[in-house]
Amino acid sequence: MLQLSDTQGEPLPFGARIADPxxxxxxxxxxxxxxxxxxxxPAGELSVSWxxxxxxxxVAYHVSQEVLQTPIRNLKETCR
Incomplete structure (x- = not known):
């Protein structure tokens, strides 16, 4: 699970598309x-468009080894 916000801390828009490189x-x-x-x-960059x-x-992200051990991985990231 990703909680995505813009650089002002506002949530990204509902329905925005998330894609790999x-x-x-x-x-x-x-x-x-x-x-x-x-x-x-487990790590990389995703593009988000709407x-x-x-x-x-x-959005750049990295899932630590500790978090990889959990069934649901929760991350908060800023999209730039």
């Missing part, structure tokens, strides 16, 4: 910036 969709942003992302590597691709940002 190859462009494969891995999830969508839900209410309050929460997103379930499936198939992502408004028909008119707006976008990139």
């Amino acid at each position: 190859s462009g494969q969709e891995l999830g969508l942003v839900g209410p309050e910036g929460l997103a379930y992302v499936a198939g992502a590597a 408004g028909g691709g008119a707006a976008n940002c990139t």
